[in-house]
Each structure stands twice: as C-alpha cells, then as structure tokens.
Amino acid sequence: MPASGTAGGAGSGGNRPIRRYPEAIGFLGGAIMVKRVLVTGSAGRIGRAVVAELLVRGHMVVGYDLRPTPGLPDANNIVGSLLNADLLARAMAGVDSLVHLAAAPDDSHFPPADDNNFESELLPSNVLGSYRVMDAARRVGVRNIILASTGQVIDGHLDDRNTPITAGMPYRPRYLYACTKVFLEMLGRVYAEQHAMRVLAVRLGWCPRDAKQIAEIAADPESQDVYLSPGDAGRFFAAAVEADPAARPRWAVVYCTSLPRQQLLYDLEPAQKWLGWRPAEQWPTGAE
Numbered sequence: 001m002p003a004s005g006t007a008g009g010a011g012s013g014g015n016r017p018i019r020r021y022p023e024a025i026g027f028l029g030g031a032i033m034v035k036r037v038l039v040t041g042s043a044g045r046i047g048r049a050v051v052a053e054l055l056v057r058g059h060m061v062v063g064y065d066l067r068p069t070p071g072l073p074d075a076n077n078i079v080g081s082l083l084n085a086d087l088l089a090r091a092m093a094g095v096d097s098l099v100h101l102a103a104a105p106d107d108s109h110f111p112p113a114d115d116n117n118f119e120s121e122l123l124p125s126n127v128l129g130s131y132r133v134m135d136a137a138r139r140v141g142v143r144n145i146i147l148a149s150t151g152q153v154i155d156g157h158l159d160d161r162n163t164p165i166t167a168g169m170p171y172r173p174r175y176l177y178a179c180t181k182v183f184l185e186m187l188g189r190v191y192a193e194q195h196a197m198r199v200l201a202v203r204l205g206w207c208p209r210d211a212k213q214i215a216e217i218a219a220d221p222e223s224q225d226v227y228l229s230p231g232d233a234g235r236f237f238a239a240a241v242e243a244d245p246a247a248r249p250r251w252a253v254v255y256c257t258s259l260p261r262q263q264l265l266y267d268l269e270p271a272q273k274w275l276g277w278r279p280a281e282q283w284p285t286g287a288e
C-alpha cells in the first residue's frame, strides 16, 4: 500500500554519476548527478510519463497525488492533497527539484455553460494548491522548480494566426482554467524574484488523456501541431531536472510540444537553449 499521510525517507539522493543523456551533457562537465525529485500529479497522464523517464535515468522520485502512483515504492508514493501544507513540506525534504503537475483539468465547457468548476476545483487545486506548493518549496529550500502551465494562456494568438507564438507575447487566455495557469506562472515569478529559487514555467501542448481527446486531435490538423507525446513530455521534464538551473534566468517560460505535423505554432527554441531539449516524436506516436 502506498504511504498515506507520510513522506518518504529524505535526502538520500546522493551524487552518484549516472548514464549520460545528450540533452543534459554540459552540466557539471557532462556528468549527470542523481537527483531527488518530487513530482506532484504523479499519477496523472503526464505525471506517469515523467516518473517513468526519471526512474529510467536513475533519479530518485517521490510521487505526490490524490491517488497512488504506479511504479513507485510505498515509501516514495505519497497520497495526499495539495492543500496539505505540512505533508507537502515533508515530501519536499531533501528534494533537489520539484515538478509541479497536479491540477484540476481544463474547463472547456465554459463559456457558454453557467456551471463551471472554478470554485469547486480550479480555485482549490490550481490557485490555493499551487500557492501551498510554492510556499512549501520556499520553506524547505527547494531551488529548482518546474511548473506545468499550458499553451492555453496564449490561446487567443492562435486565432489571429500570429505564430509561432513566443514566450514574450502577452497573455490571451480563453477559459478560467487558463486564468489559473496565468496565476501559476506569476506565482512562480514572484517566488523566483523574491526568494533564492529558479522557476521554469512550461506551456505544455496537448497530451491526450483518453480516447475522446485522441479522436479530437485526429480530427483537427491544428491540434496535431500542438500535440505532446508522453515520451516527449517525460524527456522534457527529465531535461529540466538535469539541466543546471543557474544557466537560465531566475524565472523563465518555455513551450513544450512534439514536432508539428504542418506548422510550428509554439516557439520551441528557449527549451532547447536552456535545457538542451528537443522533441523527438510527432502525432500520433505515443497517443494510444
């Protein structure tokens, strides 16, 4: 059974050199060190891919989710809420990098529906929960933070065909979910600039969670251009964990999608510049 309400043993990451990967060569003269990484949302679609990739590379992974995370030993398999500040802080003990993925999913039924999940899900998980995560990281002293944002924060630019969209363009969120991700990015910026933390916000493309979403992407060429395969997502977050955070600005925004089928919609250069990461796959690879 996964540990419920307990954090796994802390600080055992050590500095064992492990296998080299091209995207991280250059950090500490080419040797990749084993990292202890906390992944929130570790049982989710992207979380499972990130955990798997980090484990393959030899890192020590602590999962944190409302439900158990497949593939992690009980001691590192924390079942808990983002609202539990004490549990978060215990989970972060000895952690080098934090990958914050846990969030309530999008609210694409809004508008026009009167009902939406802002107060019931988005506010507690994406706003208050993200604050609890960042503040626990500050208190514990986690230095390298990677936050899962979304391309939806600049969705409006796609309507104008103003592409490829770069990180410097103004926010144009379409839905309330995207508004919570604007908050997340700005939360990260505040903590990066006020405290000794490096925060990277990554605007992810579309990694489908179920057959319905796969069918939606299959029917829409533009969605195929912002498709993100689980494999590329896992390698992206692993590169962000392994790259030297001091080599990038205290706060930075990058995009992460797989290779476009027709047209490059998001600027992928910053991710290559700061993390040495490039996508390797293309729709529909990995979509099953």
Ligand SMILES: NC(=O)c1ccc[n+]([C@@H]2O[C@H](COP(=O)([O-])OP(=O)(O)OC[C@H]3O[C@@H](n4cnc5c(N)ncnc54)[C@H](O)[C@@H]3O)[C@@H](O)[C@H]2O)c1
Residues within 6 Å of the ligand: 040, 041, 042, 043, 044, 045, 046, 047, 064, 065, 066, 067, 080, 081, 082, 083, 100, 101, 102, 103, 104, 105, 124, 125, 129, 148, 149, 150, 151, 203, 204, 205, 206, 207, 208, 209
């Ligand atoms: N999948 C995509 O296409 C996509 C695109 C852009 C951004 N994102 C972002 O990437 C992240 C991961 O997305 P995903 O597709 O893996 O989502 P997912 O819904 O599959 O997984 C999210 C996980 O977070 C957990 N979680 C939610 N609220 C929580 C809380 N309050 N406390 C603890 N755990 C909680 C859930 O149990 C779930 O396992 C999210 O932040 C999402 O907003 C995803």
